[in-house]
Amino acid sequence: MKKVTEAKNVYELAQERLRMIFSEFDNIYVSFSGGKDSGVLLNLCIDYIRRNKLNRKIGVFHMDYEIQYRMTIDYVDRMIEANKDIIEVYRVCAPFRVATCTSMYQSFWRPWEKSKKELWVRSMPENSMTEEDFPFFNTTMWDYEFQMRFAKWIHDKNDAVRTCCLIGIRTQESFNRWRCIYLNRKYQMYHTYRWTSKVGNDIYNAYPIFDWKTTDVWTANGKFHWDYNVLYDMYYRAGVNLERQRVASPFIGEAIESLALYRAIDPDTWGKMVGRVNGVNFTSMYGGTHAMGWQSIKLPEGYTWKDFMYFLLSTLPERTRKAYLRKLSVSVNFWRTKGGCLSEATIQKLIAAKVPIIVMDNSNYKTYKKPVRMEYQDDINIPEFKEIPTYKRMCICILKNDHACKYMGFSPTKEEISKRSQIMEQYKNILQ
Numbered sequence: 001m002k003k004v005t006e007a008k009n010v011y012e013l014a015q016e017r018l019r020m021i022f023s024e025f026d027n028i029y030v031s032f033s034g035g036k037d038s039g040v041l042l043n044l045c046i047d048y049i050r051r052n053k054l055n056r057k058i059g060v061f062h063m064d065y066e067i068q069y070r071m072t073i074d075y076v077d078r079m080i081e082a083n084k085d086i087i088e089v090y091r092v093c094a095p096f097r098v099a100t101c102t103s104m105y106q107s108f109w110r111p112w113e114k115s116k117k118e119l120w121v122r123s124m125p126e127n128s129m130t131e132e133d134f135p136f137f138n139t140t141m142w143d144y145e146f147q148m149r150f151a152k153w154i155h156d157k158n159d160a161v162r163t164c165c166l167i168g169i170r171t172q173e174s175f176n177r178w179r180c181i182y183l184n185r186k187y188q189m190y191h192t193y194r195w196t197s198k199v200g201n202d203i204y205n206a207y208p209i210f211d212w213k214t215t216d217v218w219t220a221n222g223k224f225h226w227d228y229n230v231l232y233d234m235y236y237r238a239g240v241n242l243e244r245q246r247v248a249s250p251f252i253g254e255a256i257e258s259l260a261l262y263r264a265i266d267p268d269t270w271g272k273m274v275g276r277v278n279g280v281n282f283t284s285m286y287g288g289t290h291a292m293g294w295q296s297i298k299l300p301e302g303y304t305w306k307d308f309m310y311f312l313l314s315t316l317p318e319r320t321r322k323a324y325l326r327k328l329s330v331s332v333n334f335w336r337t338k339g340g341c342l343s344e345a346t347i348q349k350l351i352a353a354k355v356p357i358i359v360m361d362n363s364n365y366k367t368y369k370k371p372v373r374m375e376y377q378d379d380i381n382i383p384e385f386k387e388i389p390t391y392k393r394m395c396i397c398i399l400k401n402d403h404a405c406k407y408m409g410f411s412p413t414k415e416e417i418s419k420r421s422q423i424m425e426q427y428k429n430i431l432q
Contacts, residue, residue: 010212011220017195017208018048022056024190025204027160029059029090030168031147032079034072034229035247037168039079040217041209043226045166046083059088061150061165063143064128065098066111067121071231072247077125078227090154093128097142099404108142151203163203164190170212214242305378305391312398327405328394332376335389339371346384347372353380 008016021028030045032038045058062076080089095110110116112124124130131137136149155163188198190206197205209217221228235245299308313321334340339360342350347370350357358373379392386393386409397405 010209010216013211014044014208015048017193017206018044020193021164021166021206021208022048022052022054025162025164027059027155027158027163028166029061029088029154029163030166032060032062032076033247034062034068034076035168036214036217036221036228036232036245037170037209037212039075039168039228040212040220040226041166041168042079043220043224044208046086047224047226049086057086057088059090059154061090061154062092063147064091064093064111064125065143066093069231069247071234072229073122073125075227075229075231082227089127090150091125091128092130092146092150093124094131094134094137094146095139096137096146097140099142148199151205152200155200155203161202164196165199165203165205167205167207168209169207170214171210299379299392305395306376309391309395309398312395316398324394324398324405327408331389331405331408335374335376337373339373340387340389341369342372342384342387343369346382346387349382349384350374350380350388353382355380 028045030038030042032042042060048054049056049058060080064076076091080087080091093112095113097108097110099108112120112130134146134149134153136153137146141149151163151165154160190196190198190204193206195207195210199205220226229247231247232245236242299305303311313324316324339358347357347359350372355374355377360371360373374389376389376391379390380388382388386407389408393408394405396402397407400407402408
């Protein structure tokens with residue numbers, strides 16, 4: 001007779017993962033943003049240490065972006081104060097580059113920039129760590145690069161045998177996060193634990209709550225009476241969908257639609273934000289409207305979309321205009337010479353619309369779709385609009401201040417690829 005075993009719930013599985021981590025790693029820290037996912041992960045770790053009476057501390061790595069909801073700052077402060085007996089705090093206030101989609105003049109801004117101290121939204125928290133505390137810091141560094149370098153820095157600082165950074169990502173949130181866990185070609189793990197990733201010699205990332213749902217997070221907070229960011233209560237009252245309630249830098253593309261909520265939820269912070277980063281007020285008013293291209297926009301009378309694109313470009317600063325034109329050039333060449341992969345149904349719709357295309361048989365990618373070579377179109381009225389190269393999509397990128405042209409699905413330019421390769425190579429050398 002076969003033994004019937006009950007399936008374990010996500011909380012029990014998380015406990016098993018923490019048991020392995022605390023047994024195998026002598027240096028552990030949590031990447032804590034103040035959001036619901038990193039918050040529940042930090043609470044899990046604190047609870048695990050206290051229940052098991054472990055004689056050790058855990059690191060808490062918080063990148064303070066200066067401009068955050070007051071509720072988020074208060075939550076971070078409460079968690080630090082309530083658990084200072086078992087945590088080592090690394091609260092970073094450094095002027096790394098942070099992407100912004102609010103301005104046509106700047107593609108990034110810098111929190112805690114010393115030359116703009118009079119414009120800071122708030123005073124720097126006590127006992128914060130600044131750029132002087134990190135030998136690896138330089139002014140060209142982006143926030144994501146700082147995170148990578150920090151892992152090596154803390155590993156060396158603590159003279160660790162093995163270091164583990166715990167990150168509260170869940171596969172429910174996005175496809176990219178799902179790939180982070182389930183990618184078939186994922187070889188760099190800690191032993192056979194697919195919810196881990198090797199990022200350096202004896203340095204790993206771990207994702208103990210990768211299989212949790214949003215409802216699991218709030219169930220745990222309620223069941224165990226854990227502290228959480230009350231900003232989410234405000235989101236709920238404002239009618240923000242449960243799955244869209246996130247704590248992030250307010251100026252990135254994903255946060256633009258909710259930027260206006262700052263005025264209602266945290267008016268004191270909002271008043272200072274307007275003068276801190278270019279374009280904040282305009283974007284908050286029009287971020288979810290036709291004016292910013294979030295919904296269908298209408299072509300001005302007498303223009304084609306190509307004409308309108310060049311008109312929009314003519315209104316931009318020279319540096320910004322040239323950056324868009326470089327990306328457009330890369331994309332035009334790609335569709336002419338290599339082609340984008342499209343489904344058979346989309347191909348038939350293009351043929352029916354009498355769009356000149358060249359369909360090729362083979363693709364270098366593992367996909368059922370076929371590569372299609374074509375010229376940029378003015379506009380195409382098909383459901384697969386976002387898959388086709390059109391000047392209308394480029395207009396929307398410009399209206400959204402989408403400097404990276406994510407809406408277009410552009411491939412990086414040679415310059416961007418080169419910069420990224422230099423960063424990765426430099427990081428690789430540091431880890432050796």
